[in-house]
Amino acid sequence: MKFFQKEIRLQSFSRGFHLITSEVINAIPEINQIKLGQLQVFIKHTSASLTINENADPTVRTDFESHINVLIPENQSYYKHTFEGPDDMPAHIKASLLGTSVQIPITNGKLNLGIWQGIYLCEHRNRAQGRLLVLTAFGN
Amino acid sequence: MKFFQKEIRLQSFSRGFHLITSEVINAIPEINQIKLGQLQVFIKHTSASLTINENADPTVRTDFESHINVLIPENQSYYKHTFEGPDDMPAHIKASLLGTSVQIPITNGKLNLGIWQGIYLCEHRNRAQGRLLVLTAFGN
Amino acid sequence: MKFFQKEIRLQSFSRGFHLITSEVINAIPEINQIKLGQLQVFIKHTSASLTINENADPTVRTDFESHINVLIPENQSYYKHTFEGPDDMPAHIKASLLGTSVQIPITNGKLNLGIWQGIYLCEHRNRAQGRLLVLTAFGN
Numbered sequence: 001m002k003f004f005q006k007e008i009r010l011q012s013f014s015r016g017f018h019l020i021t022s023e024v025i026n027a028i029p030e031i032n033q034i035k036l037g038q039l040q041v042f043i044k045h046t047s048a049s050l051t052i053n054e055n056a057d058p059t060v061r062t063d064f065e066s067h068i069n070v071l072i073p074e075n076q077s078y079y080k081h082t083f084e085g086p087d088d089m090p091a092h093i094k095a096s097l098l099g100t101s102v103q104i105p106i107t108n109g110k111l112n113l114g115i116w117q118g119i120y121l122c123e124h125r126n127r128a129q130g131r132l133l134v135l136t137a138f139g140n
Numbered sequence: 141m142k143f144f145q146k147e148i149r150l151q152s153f154s155r156g157f158h159l160i161t162s163e164v165i166n167a168i169p170e171i172n173q174i175k176l177g178q179l180q181v182f183i184k185h186t187s188a189s190l191t192i193n194e195n196a197d198p199t200v201r202t203d204f205e206s207h208i209n210v211l212i213p214e215n216q217s218y219y220k221h222t223f224e225g226p227d228d229m230p231a232h233i234k235a236s237l238l239g240t241s242v243q244i245p246i247t248n249g250k251l252n253l254g255i256w257q258g259i260y261l262c263e264h265r266n267r268a269q270g271r272l273l274v275l276t277a278f279g280n
Numbered sequence: 281m282k283f284f285q286k287e288i289r290l291q292s293f294s295r296g297f298h299l300i301t302s303e304v305i306n307a308i309p310e311i312n313q314i315k316l317g318q319l320q321v322f323i324k325h326t327s328a329s330l331t332i333n334e335n336a337d338p339t340v341r342t343d344f345e346s347h348i349n350v351l352i353p354e355n356q357s358y359y360k361h362t363f364e365g366p367d368d369m370p371a372h373i374k375a376s377l378l379g380t381s382v383q384i385p386i387t388n389g390k391l392n393l394g395i396w397q398g399i400y401l402c403e404h405r406n407r408a409q410g411r412l413l414v415l416t417a418f419g420n
Binding site: 001036037038051052053054057059060062063064066067068070071097098099102103104105107112113114116117120139140 | 141143144145147180182183184185186211212216218219220221229232233235236237239240241243272274276278
């Protein structure tokens with residue numbers, strides 16, 4: 001049983017949805033030593049999130065940002081947690097709805113994603129430093 | 141440490157929420173060789189998703205479809221990714237909110253689900269071919 | 281390869297979002313025997329859920345409850361699954377959007393959470409008994 005773990009800091013991303021599949025794979029090349037297993041990508045923050053979605057047309061990612069802002073708008077009268085700015089509380093809610101980690105099968109040394117699937121970093125704050133990820137790969 | 145992995149194609153499902161617990165269990169009977177572990181079900185698509193919810197009353201699944209269409213409607217003026225039809229971009233957003241995988245504890249050779257829990261295939265497109273799943277079971 | 285599993289019942293919580301990080305860690309001290317690994321917390325119910333979010337200001341948790349009730353309101357005319365009360369069907373939908381499990385990296389015998397991250401029990405029913413959790417820790 002093999003277990004590999006890396007902690008990396010991404011570059012800063014603007015608010016929105018961003019493909020990071022290559023950054024993740026390049027940071028943990030030990031995946032190629034695993035015949036059957038899993039890779040987890042975990043984000044150590046509560047106002048940014050991770051998801052898997054289409055890796056091709058960039059307007060998919062623009063539309064994600066447009067619609068998530070409709071679902072979880074800023075400046076709702078009932079928000080009490082407002083001292084970090086109007087984008088903060090919506091960022092927390094978006095992060096929990098999209099999720100803090102993705103876990104992906106590894107098959108024959110590679111991530112076993114569908115051909116249209118990529119990993120998204122979802123940045124929900126207007127300004128944020130590069131986000132910390134923990135990458136954990138394991139298997140036989 | 142045991143690791144088993146299968147790739148299966150489900151039958152085609154209509155748009156909506158469908159119980160697939162039996163299909164999953166039948167496809168990976170090696171679960172019964174695992175005393176303590178986990179099973180992951182991963183979907184290799186970006187317009188269908190997986191979740192765990194009530195396995196009994198079918199109106200729960202109907203109500204899921206009704207409400208998710210209210211949360212993520214078609215034909216929003218701000219959608220740019222429209223060339224695959226009005227159901228496509230909403231399908232991507234639904235898929236990321238519900239999730240691409242479920243991971244379930246295995247205890248004494250069986251999935252350790254609550255008595256009311258089942259695995260749902262959530263089909264978000266009006267028409268789709270059978271979806272590909274990767275099943276990964278591991279443990280001692 | 282080490283594998284530990286515990287099943288615990290939480291105290292009853294009121295409807296809303298509640299920090300349970302300490303309860304989880306105290307229930308599975310074997311985490312400290314794992315150098316590299318993962319902990320999964322899985323909830324065996326379909327009307328309560330688990331997520332990771334801010335562990336500090338309690339108004340974050342109040343605002344989660346306020347906004348999730350706007351996203352998934354009670355008494356929608358199209359709900360068919362109504363015989364368990366008006367809070368039941370919304371509870372199912374909330375549970376699937378937030379998720380049935382969280383999976384967290386273990387590093388050097390401790391959960392590798394960000395400094396602001398904690399585990400939330402999200403209780404979506406007006407009244408519920410203590411919820412069952414399955415805790416699964418594994419690694420080298």
